[in-house]
Structures are given as structure tokens and as C-alpha cells.
Amino acid sequence: MITKLLIANRGEIACRIIRTARGMGIATVAVYSDADARALHVRRADEAVHIGPSPAAESYLLGDRIIAAAREKGADAIHPGYGFLSENADFARKVIAAGLIWVGPKPESIEAMGLKDAAKERMIAAGVPVTPGYLGDDQSDARLKAEADAIGYPVLIKAVAGGGGKGMRKVDDAADFDAMLQSCRREATASFGNDQVLLEKWITSPRHIEVQVFGDAHGNVVHLFERDCSLQRRHQKVIEEAPAPGMDAATREAICAAAVRAAKAVDYEGAGTIEFIADASEGLRADRIFFMEMNTRLQVEHPVTEEITRVDLVEWQLRVASGEPLPRRQDELAINGHAIEARLYAEDPAKGFLPSIGPLDHFVLAGDRVDTGVEEGDEISPFYDPMVAKLIAWGDDREEAIDALSEACRSVEIEPVRTNAWFLVRLLEEPSFRNGDLSTGFIGDNQDRLIAPPTPSADLLQAAADELVTAPLAGPHRSMLQTLRGFRLNREPDYAVRLRIDGEPVTVELDDADVWRGYARTIVTDGGTQTFFEDGAAFRVAGDRHYAGGHHSAHDGEIIAPMPGKVIAVDVAQGDAVTAGQRLMVLEAMKMEHALTAPFDGTVAELSVGAGDQVQVETRLAVVEAATQ
Template identity: 65%
Template sequence: MIQSLLIANRGEIACRVIRTARRLGIRTIAVYSDADTTALHVREADEAVHIGPSPAAESYLDGQRIIRAAKDSGAQAIHPGYGFLSENADFAEAVKAAGLIWVGPDAKSIRAMGLKDAAKKLMQDAGVPTTPGYLGKDQSPDTLKAKADEIGYPVLIKAVAGGGGKGMRRVDDPSDFADMLASCKREASASFSDDRVLIEKYILTPRHIEVQIFGDAQGNVVHLFERDCTLQRRHQKVIEEAPAPGMSNEAREAICAAAVRAAQAVDYVGAGTVEFIADASQGLSADRTWFMEMNTRLQVEHPVTEAITGQDLVEWQLRVASGEPLPCTQDDLSIHGYAIEARLYAEDPVTGFLPSTGPLRVFSLPDDIRCDSAVMAGDEVTPFYDPMIAKLIVHEETRAAAIDTLAEAIDDVAIWPVKTNAAFLRNCLLSDEFRDATVTTGYIGDHLETLAGAAEPSEAAWWIGAGARAHIDGTAEYRDPYDVWSQWSGFRLNAPSRSLTAVVHKGEVRVFDLVQSPPDPFLPREIDSDGILVFENGNAFLFETPHALARTGASASDGEIKAPMPGKVIAVDIAQGDSVANGQKLLTLEAMKMEHTLTAPFDGTVSELSAEAGSQVKEGTLLIRIEPAKSTDAAADAKDG
């Protein structure tokens, strides 16, 4: 067994690997950038090595620095986690060339599956069904457009070297193809240093089914059944479950057997996932399920497979990398119950899922389910990396019970002032379509207004807010029907000695005094002297005092276009003096690996332009100022005058 392990990653997956390694008695070494100096994975590892500045390209994506850190720390092996260098064949070879053990598949397997066009041809040769599309070498826009027209819309443009939802664009109208292609290539180049794409037919009633496979150096390959990852937003998975609802035993056997053939075709060793797209218009069946791609690494959603099989997949990885055979044969594996995972992101659904950064002054997750996280109260969410801050995983005997348990667990999420998608996740889980397993990959996009709209506080939450105001005013006689404040006689909210947060769950109110809680170096000593926080159904409501509500400053409605989050300006589509129309694209900002388009709030003229492509901007930076267009009547009056 490996004795010492460097984890070439950060965040939740680094903490996840550390937990299993510690249980197996393996010494762990973390790596960290400037932004992660005090990160949880650094604190939990036996040792930590600094590898560079905050940008991933100068730290977590610098393979030579990571290998040097492994050698200097005496590590025997490197675990890449997922993302970053986990599917980089050159890095895998460099690790082995340095005399270290690579906890992952061989470089030739990574290369065989890393390029989507080559992988699809390989699967066709192995008898694995693939979706119709164009895999040719001619990458000229005219050729790609002609092939898309030939395939028939809608089509999906996919980066050849893509993954994780990056470098993918759905095109419904031929007139949009050129813009979508340019955007896809730009994102692919930035994310993978390879802007080549392929074109696939877009399935109109798609479900995303994937199969967990595992191989060892002795030539054994098994599957650990399927997961359903259909609920997605912009090709990023949101909620995953196992097993797939509505999957018959016959269809399961056929699809899982195809996944095993895919792994055998590339002599696969280690953990991998074979992803399929299914046409669910007539239910799940093997003859309407096609290979999409293979991810040659551990997946974010691996905990649901662990839950239904009772296996630790990180332990499997470490044992296989140590030269041991697989811990189980196919006959030893079976499905037990249902598991669901929800990805908790630092983003604000109400503002179009813009990333949210800053200190986590309040951070509390449910304590009765599995929560894989890498942050604590007092930590900070930075703009440099993926916005996922936790995974919430439940396992129950039935799917309905798993849905209910996870929804109730989300009720107990309390995070502030960083915005999260907790309420959005809860809305997804409790939707009729998800409960009935009739969602497709386009479901979220088609129901955004319902799933991601702003919420209003309940009666109980409003009473808490009213109670806060009463105490601010010193009204000692005040009593509310939920009896929240009786225990706080004489309490004044704006006094610095007390900071309260309340959680409303099924009409019941719990109030926490954070200041008088047991000392914790990472717990904030004060929430906000200008109000009280109420958490309800995944939402955070801050009831502010009158002077806190007196906000000043310009907004987009005043013509000032400011950066909604820290990021990099990657495209500017207008120039100073240009006339713009309401809704017209102005510039594109990249933050947390995603592109965000800023548009004109009304018709007008660009009077000020301070943004330029390639520049890094801070949240709140003025990028563009637009002077509103004069109305026709006003213009006529001015002329007459």
C-alpha cells in the first residue's frame, strides 16, 4: 500500500482524499496557492507545500511545481483529484517519469478518451453506440456550419478537449451558429488550450446517464452501476442520483455492459465514468442510449455510487494504484437503496447565477447527512476557482424518501453574506417533474423563473424581523406569536455584545447567539450590527435597520455598468461613442471558469468605456457608462426651442 500521498488539487476533493488516506494510515501532503494559504485542505493534511500565486495557471495547473513539491516532501504517489491536471496525459507521464506513483489511468488511456472525436471513433469500433454528428478535422467555420445544417438543428457544439460542461453550446437557430461557435472556441481555448470542436445532434428529450467503471492492472474491469445526472444548468450538473429512476434491469445490464466494453477498449486502470445521452421520449432503453464521452478520473458525484454500493472509491483508487487487484468482483456488487447529491455553489440564482465571493461570516451545514465541503465559517470564497463550496448527499431506502430528506437538509443550510444556490436546489428537488423523474437536461433552463426567482419571507420570518425592529426601538413589552424574543429580555439588536441568527424550519423558529457560542477561531464574533439574519428554505433574509436601508449610489438603471463580481474582461463588443439598444451585448466577463455577458439596460450612447479585453477587474468597478437616448418628443422640443 502507498505510504505517503500528495493531493494535486484543492477544496472539497482534496479533503475527501485526505479522509480516506488518513483512515488507511497514509501520510498526506497538500499543495496550496496564495489564495489557499489557510484553506481547510491545508489545515487537514499532515503537511502542506506552497506552489505559487492564486491563478490556477500559476499554481494548480503547473505540473512541474507539483512534482517538485512531491519530491521535496517525500511523497510516494500523487492523486490528481478531479479537474485541473486529473485528465492531463502529459502530467501523468511526467509523474511516472519522476519515479512517483500516479493514482489514475495510464496516459495512453487518458489520451484515447481525452479527445472526444477520437474517443467516439474508438467506441464505434468497440461496438458502443454513439450519437450522430461531425468528427472531421476540417475546423473552418464554413465547414462546421455546413455540417450543422446537414445534421439538422438543434445541434450541440462541443470542445474536442472539453469537460466539466466547459466549451459546449446548444444552437437552435442557424443564424446563431457563428456567434455560438466563436464563444465555444474562445472558452475551449481558455480552458483547455485547444479550440477544436465537434458537432453532435442535440437530443430533444435527453437524459444524462453515466456508468461508474473501475479497472485494475490485472485486466479486471467492473461497473458500479449507473447514475442519473440529468438535472443540469448550462451543461453543469446540479443534482445527481443513483440508481437512475425508471431504469429497467434489462436496460441497466445493456448500458453497463457497453460501459465495460468502452473501458476494456483502452485497457483502462483506475476509476472512470462512461457518459451516455438517452432519448427519454419513450422511457429509458438501451437502443435509444448513446455514448457521449468518458471521463478518465473520479467524478464529483461519486458519493452517490459509494452510498448505494457501500464502497469507498478513493480507497479503490489507492489500492489499484498500489498494484492490488480490485476489491470486488462484479458478482459482489449490488444496489442498495437510493442516493441523491446536490451541489451547493457560491452563486446567486436571482442575479442569473453570478458567482458570489467574500468571507463566510456564517457557514452552517446540516449535521445529520453526508456533507463534503472544504470551507468553514470564517473562510473566504475567492474568485479564482470553481464556486462549489459543498456537496450534500443523502441515502434512503426509497427515492421519495431521499428527495424529502435532502430537501429538509437544505432547510438547515445557513450561509451569509456569500450568496448560494440552496433555495434553488430545494425548488428543483420539490418540483413535480423531478419527483416524477420526467425532467430532461433542458428542464432548468425552461423553468428558471419558477426555480430561481426571488423568495419572500414567511409570516414567521417577518415576525422575527418585526421583533428585531421592536428591540431596536427598546419596546420591552413586545411579544410575537412565535415567542422568539421572550428569552432576550432587554436585548438591543444594535448593541455590539450580541449577534443573533434565526432559522425557520417548518414554521418552527430557532435562534442562535453566535457571540456567546463556544469559542471557535473561525466563527465570526459579530454578524451585522445593522440587522438580524433569518434563514428559511435555503434563503437568507437580512432585516436591516432604517439607517442601513438608506443606500445611495448608481445602478445599471442609471447607466452605470459595473462589474458584478471580480473577473477578467475577455471581450468588449462596443466602443466609446457607439449607440446601443436595450439588451445589446456590451462585454463578456469571465469569473470562476464561466462567461457572463453584460448588456445595455436601455437605449443610449456609450459615454464612457473603461474596460478593455484582458484586464482583471474588481467587483463594483465601473466598466461602461451609458447616456440614455433622448425621446422623440424631447428632441423635437429641443429643436423647436
Template identity: 60%
Template sequence: MFKSVLVANRGEIACRVFRTAKRMGLRTVAVYSEADADALHVREADEAVLIGPAPARESYLDAEKVLAAAKATGAEAIHPGYGFLSENADFAEAVMAAGIVWIGPQPSSIRAMGLKDAAKKLMIEAGVPVTPGYQGEDQSLETLTAEANRIGFPVLIKAVAGGGGKGMKKVDRPEDFADGLASAQREGQSSFGDPRVLIESYITRPRHIEVQVFGDSHGNVVHLYERDCSLQRRHQKVIEEAPAPGMDAATRQAVTAAAVRAAQAVNYQGAGTIEFIADASDGLKADRIWFMEMNTRLQVEHPVTESITGVDLVEWQLRVAAGEPIPLKQEVIPMKGWAMEARLYAEDPANGFLPSIGRLEHFVLPDDIRVDTGVEQGGEVSQFYDPMIAKLIVHEDSREAAAERLADACGEVEVWPVKTNAGFLKRCLEHPRFVAGDVDTGFIAAEDEGLQAQPLSEFGLESVARALRTRGVFTMSEDHFSPWDAWNGPQGLRLNRAAETHQTVVVDGQAHRTSMTPDEYPPAPYLPLTDHKGIYFEGGVAFAVSAFRQADASGGSISDGGLRAPMPGKIVAAPAKVGDVVTKGQPVVVLEAMKMEHALTAPFDGVVESFSTAVGDQVVEGAVLAVVKAST
């Protein structure tokens, strides 16, 4: 066994690998960018090396800098984590050529599974069922159109080098095929430098089933059962679980055996995941599950597999990379209970799930479940990297118990002022369809209305009122005392009579009148900011609350026409100019942040009055970028 390991990654996965490495007595080395100088993974390592500026391409994606850090620190092995360089065959080869142990599959295996079309051909040869479709070399419009007609609409066009939903287009009608193809080709070229596509039959009720596989250098390959990752938003996983609901023994045997054959076909070593798509229109059946792709690395959702098997997959990775055989034979790998994982993102569900960045002034996560995170209170969520800040993992005897416990855990999340999707996760987990196991990849889109954020409950309003009152703030009573009278003044003493106790509370800019019963509602959980303002946490959501002030009367419901940056970023376009007549919802200025473009639109019909920035400018959160004057 090697004595030291460098993790070529950041955040929660770096912390996760360090945890196991330290337990095994290994020296740990972190790499970090200038933006991560104070990050948790840097402090948790025995040694850390600065490898460049904040942009990933100048730091975490710079293979030469990572290798130089390994050589400078004497690291004997490199673990790539997931993302960044984890599935880069050239990097794996460079690591091995430098005499450093690569904790991952052979470069040939990475290449074999790197392109979707080549991988599907290989799987067909190995007897692994694949989705009906076309993955040929002829990429002409004529051939692709003919193949789409042969397969039958709707079809799914996929960039062969794609991932994360990029270069993926669903086409419902033959007349829309050419436009969908052109769009997929453009995205494939811009995102992966490869415009080639494949075409698949579109599954109307798809479920995302994946199997954890593991191989070693002695020719052994095992599986560690399946995971269901069907709960997705825009092709990104949200909640994962193991095992898959509705998976019977015969179907499990068929899909896990196919996964092992897939891994054997590329002489796989280390941890990998074989991803399948299932047609769940009539339940999970062995003849309706097809190979989709292979991820040649550790997955974000690996903790649910660890929970049901009792296996530390990172320890297995380290041991297998050191030349040891897989620690367990297939027949003795257990599967016990039910595990679920929720991905906690720094994002604002109420604002189109835009990433939310900034300092974590208040950061409290459940302490009675497994939590994998790479941030802490006082840390920063940066605009430069993925906004996932933690994973909440539970393991219970039954699926029902796991869903209930994870929902409770999401409801216990307290984060401020950065916004999170904790409340959204809780609502997903408590939805009757999810509880019943009736899920597919279209669940979130189909149930959008039922997953919308809810206002602060009556219990919450009363609790806030009581919390504010106990802090001696201003109140308004039913018999019209001035809102400027303190509750504990001479007149305010009358508010002690329960029948006359009323208070106007402002929640996220909107006024709500309460009828407080003095001893019924405890003033918690409440985070005071000033004497009359604070944050109330309910169901994983942070509500900005305050006592009524005359200045709050409008509730902030009328916009001043200022278009403010929702996060720091760069102005990349200005579709409108000063003097233009615009309609409500029309794009005025476009901001690029966290690798995404965000169009700021006119809040009402009017005229563009001014711009405060120009294309190319870097702006801070809250900066006024343009002003629209309402039509008279």
C-alpha cells in the first residue's frame, strides 16, 4: 500500500476521500485554487498546494499543475474524485507515466466508455441490451432523418460526447427533426468540441437505474446492487436511493448481470457505474431496461450504496489501486435496508433555481444522519464551481422510513443568507407520488405545481410574532395603537390580554396580521439579526421577518424598474439599448455566472431609461445593471 494520496479535486469529495485515507493511516495532500484558499478540504489535508487562479481551467483542470503538486509533495497516488480530471484518459496516462499510482480505471477503459456511440457498439458485442436507436458514422442530415423515421417518434438526439443534459434534444414530430438536430450539434460542438450525435427511441416513462460495479487487476468484477436516480431536474439528479423501488429479484439479477458483463468487456478496474434507462410504463421488467452509458469513476451518489452494503467504496478504491484483490466475493456482499441521498444545492428555487453564492453566515445541518460536505459556517460559496454544498444521507429499515427521515433532515437545514433547495427537497420527499414509489425522470416537471414553495405557516407567523414580541419590538394591536408604540410601553401592556393580542409581521416583504396566543407558540427556530429583524427557518426555508414598520406598508411589491444582478458575474450581452420600448418579460441585459447565462428582463411594459454597465463588465451581486421606466 502506498503511504500518501493527493486528491485532485475540491469540496465534499476531497473531504470524503481524506476521511477514509486518514483512517487507513495515509498522508493526505490537497490542491486548491485561489478562491479555495480557506476551504474546508484545504484545512483537512495534511498538506495543501496552491495550483492557480479561481477558474477551473487554470487550476483544477490543469493536469500539469496537479502533477507538479504531486511531485513536489511526494504524493505516491492520485485520487481524482469526480468531475474535473476524473474521466480524462490522458491525465490518467500522465499520472502513471510519472510513476504515481492512479486510483481509477485503466486509460483504455476510460476511452472505451468515453463516447456514447462507441460504448453502445461495444455493449452490443458483449450481449448487453441497449436502447433501440442509431449510432452510426454517417452523420448526414438525410441518413439521420431516415433513421429517426425508422425508429419512430418521439426520438432523443444525444451528443456522442455529451453529459449533464448538454447536447440532448427530444423531438416529437418529423417536421421538427432538422431544427432539433442542428441545436444538439451546436451544443455538442460548443460543450465538447464534437458535433456528432446518436439517436435513441424516446422512452415515455423513463427511470434512471444504475448499478455500482467494481473490478480489480486480478480479473474479478462484482456488483454492489442498483440505485434509482430517477428524481431529476433538467437531467440533473436531485434525490437518489438504493435499492430501486419496485425492483424484483429476477429483474435485479438480469440488470446486475448485464452491468458485470459491461465492466468485463472493458477489463474494468476500480469503482464504476453502469447506467441504464428503464421503461417504467408497466413497472420494472428485465426486457425493458437498456444500457445508457458508463461512468468510469466514483459517483456523487455512492453513499447510498455504502449504506446498504456496509462497504467503504473509497477504501476499496485505494486497496485495488495498490494491487490488492476486491475484499469481498459477490455472494457475501450484503444488501440491507433502504438508503436515500438528497443533494443540497446553493440555489434559489423561487428564482428559477439560480445559483446562490456568498458567505455562509449561518450554516446548520442535521447532526444525527450522515452528511458529506465541503463547506462550513463562515465559508464561501463561490461563483466558479458547482453549487452543491452538501449531501444528506439516511439509512433505515424501509423505504417509507427513509423518505420520512430524509424529509425531516431537509426540514432541519438552516442556511443564511445563501439560499438552498432544502425546502424543495423536503416537498419532493413528502409528495404522495414519491412516497408511493411512483417516480420517473419527468416527475418534477409533471408535479411542478405541487412542489412550489409554500408561504410561512400560521404556526410560523405566530412563532415569529412571539419571538419579536419577546425582543421588545414595535407592534400593532387590534384597537389601533400606533405601530410606533413599543409593546412594553404603558399602552402596550394591554397587549398581554390574549383576546386583544395582535401583531403585524412582515415576511419577505409582505405584511401579515397575526392573532397571537401568548403561550402556544414557542419563538424558535429564530435567528435574530437586529432587535426588530430576523430569520425564521421552517421546512428548510429561510424567511426574512420583521415587525411592522410604516415603510414596510407597500410590502415591496411594486418594482422600481431597476434590474439588479442576482449574483456576481460578467455582462455578456445587452439585447436592448437606451430608449428602446420593451414589454414585460423582454430581455434587457444578459449576465454570465457559474457557467450559465441569466437574462434579466423588463419587469413591466416601458422604456429602457439607462444602463449602468457595458458588455464585458464584471458586476457584484445586487448591482443595478439597467433601469426600465414604466409606460404612462
């Protein structure tokens, strides 16, 4: 058995692996970059080694440095987690060549499933159903166009080395094929260094179904049933559940058997996932479920499988890597209840899912199971994926599990970092989702409604206004609002208090009804500003700026940097007239481009930056003065 394990990863997955290793009596070694020097996974590991600067390319992606760290600390095994080097066959070979145990599949298996076209050809030979399409070596524009015409539109162009939604283009009409092909090739070259593509028939009612498989070095392969990962945004999973809604026993048996054949075709060892696309236009049917790809690692969504099978998949990984046979046979595995998981991200859905970074001054999570890599007082870094936690719930049936997860998302209290908790609540409460009417296009089809900014309830407004009037005052509120105190009793029913909710003015007429006096709320005081949490949303409340001298906001026309980054384009000049929603500039941060727009019609009264400037969070970039009526 492994005695000391180095975890070549960070954050939530590193903490998850440490938890199981500690329970098995295995010592752990963390690695960390400059940004992660005080991170939770570093604090929880038995030992830790610094491996480089904050950017992943200079730390977590340097395999030789990680292997050197393992040798330095006397570790006998390396677990790659997911992401980073987890599916890097060359790194796996180096780990093995260094005399260390690689907690993952054989390098040859990783390579066999690494390229989508070669993997699909292997699956066809193994009798695994694949989506109709073209996998040929002839990559000329003319041949690809002819094959697309023969398949019929809509058709999907996919980079053979793709992943994470990159290098994919849906083409609805033959006239658009050439332009889409070139766009896909450019992105594939930039992301993977390989411009080869394959073509697939576009599935009109797609569901993303995947099967957890596990193999050992003794020739045993089992499946641990399926997961449904159809709720996605831009090909990134948001909510996952197991088992898949609407999956009957015959279809389950067929898809799981196909997954086992796929794993055996590459002599698979360890944890892996076979991903399928299902045409659910007539429900889930075995003859309409097709192989997409294999992920040769542990998946982010593995907890839902653990919850319904009562299996610790990380423990299985460590035992199999140590040479032990699988802990259970196929006939010893069964589905118990229903599990569902939501990915809690530091992002603002109402602002185009703009990542949110900074300190976690107030951090409260609740639920059946919470997998996270941060605690109160930690920070969300601009250098890595902004996932805060995975919230996982289990129930005797799907409805019970969804109710439990919805309550966990409603209970999220994080400040000042913004999260997608309220967006998750909306997804979980959608009637069509509750009814199991799922597709990978669900979020996109309903996005405008799902991401509309949350608004505080009447009860929250009453509670906030009452708190402002009756609570002991400090800071800027004291001088301007002290005279409002004493009106808690016997005031007129139409007594009004002016607030600012996230910078927007609101007038609240207080009443003496008991319904809101017991309103459950959490208050975080910062100067004169308080944060109230409701249904996963955080509302920052202050006395009206006119009275309390509060901070300027977008309502006042200030354009503020939402995070550190580089200004890569400025579209206006000082003195220009602009209209509401017009793009003023583009900020590049966290490997994404973010357009900053005018909050209303007006004139650019101030422009503080130019293209190429590096800016810090909350830097004032420009000011727009409202047009006079």
C-alpha cells in the first residue's frame, strides 16, 4: 500500500484526496504556488513544497518540478487530481520512470483516448455506438464540406484534440460551413496545437449521459452506473445528478455494458468516465445513445456516484494503484437513492458570469456534503478556476435530493465575493428541470430569464430599513441618520426610509406588521454598509448616498474594474456621446475578455486608462455623465 502520497493539484480536489488518504493512514504532501502559500490544501496536508510562481504554467504544470518535490519528501506515489497534468501521458511516464506509483491509468490508455478521432475508431471496433459522422484523414476543406453535406445539417465540427468546449462549432446551414471550419481550426490550433477536426451529426434534443468505470491491473472492469450532466453553460457542466432521470433498466444495462467494453478496449486501470450523447427526442433509448469521449481521470462530479453507491472512489484509486484488485464485483454494486451536485462558482451571472475574486470575509456553506478548497478568510485567486465548492445532496428519490440541494444553495452566504448560488436556485426550481425535461441547451434556451438580476423581497426590504433606523449607528450613518432613531414604535404606517441596494436607490415604507420582524437574515457590517442574504443572493444595503455619503456606483456613471487585468481595447474618447449598453472598453482577466459598457445614455466625462494599461480591482476606469433631459 502507498505510504506517502504527493498530490499534484490544488484547491478542492487536493483537499478531497487528503481527506481519504488521512482516513487510510497515508501521509500527504501538498504542492503550492506563490498564490497558494496559505491555501487550505497546504494547511491540511502533512507536508508541503513550494513549486513556483502563481501562474499554473510556471508551477502546477511543471511535471519535473513536481516529481522532484515527491523525491525531496520521500513520497512513493503521485495523485494528479483532475485538470492540470491528470491526462498528460508524458507526465505519467516520467512519474513511473522515477520509480513512483502513478495514481491513474496507464499512459498508453491516456493516449488511446486522447484524440477524439482515434478514440472513436477504437470504439467502433469494440462495438460501442458512436455518433454518425466523419473521422477521415482527408482534412481538405472540400472533403470536409462534402462529408458535412452528406451527413446533413445541423452538423458539429469538433477539434480531434479538443476538450472543455474548445474547438467546437455548430453549423446550421451549408453556406456557413467554410467560415465555421476556419474559426474552429484557428481555435484548435491556439488551444491544442492541432487543427485537425472531425464531423458529427448534431443531436437535436441532446442529453449528456456519462458512465463511471473502474479497472484494475488484474483484468477486472466494472461500472458504477450513470450520471446525467445535461445542465451545462457553454459546454461546462453546472449541475450533475445520478442516476439519470428517465433511465429505464434496459437502457441502463445497454449503456453501462458499452462503457465497460470501451474501458476494456484500452486495457483500462483506475477511475475513468465514458461520456455519451443521447438523442432524447423520444426519451432515453439504447439505440439513440452515442459515445463522445473518455475522460481518463477522476471527474469533478464523482461525488454523486459515491453517494448512490456508497463507494469512496479516491480510496479505490489508491488501492488499485497499489496493485490491489477492485474492492467490489459488479454484482456487489447497486444504486441507492438519488444524488445531485451543483458547482458553486465565484462569478456574477447577472453580469455575463464575470468571475469574482477577492477575500472571503464572510463564508457560510451548508448541506449534506460540501467539497471545498477554501474557508472563511481565504481568497479567490485570479490565477485559477473560480470554483468555490461543490454542494452535494442525497435523497431517497430525485425530488427529495433536489429539495435538499436547493435549500443548500439558498443558504449560501459569501461576501464580498459574488457567487452563482441564486442562479443555481433558479435552475433547481425550474418546473421543466423538476420534471426531468433536460437537454444540454436548457440553460442557453432560458438564459435571459435565469440570469435576470435578483431582487430583494418585500420582507428583506422591511428588515433592512428597520435595521437602518433602529440599530446602533456608526460611521457615516450616525451624523445623517441618527435623527431617524426612536420611530420604531408608534410611527405612521407610511414612514419612509431611503436605502441603496447594491448602489440603486430604493424607498421603503415601514410598517408595524409582525410578519417581517422575525425575518431570518445575516448581516455583515462594513462601515455603514450591511449585507443581507436571501435565496443565495447577497444584497448590499446602505442609507441613501444623498444622506449618508456612500460610495459611487455604476448608477453614478463610474466604470470600475471588476478585477485585476489588462485593458486591451478602448473604444471611446473623453467627450464622446455614448448610449446605454455601448461598449466602452475591454478588460482581459482570468484568460477571458470582459466588455465594460455605458450604464446609460450620456457623455464620457473622464477616461483614466488606455489600451495596454494594467489595472487593479476597483480602479476607476472612466466616468459617464448622464444625458440631460
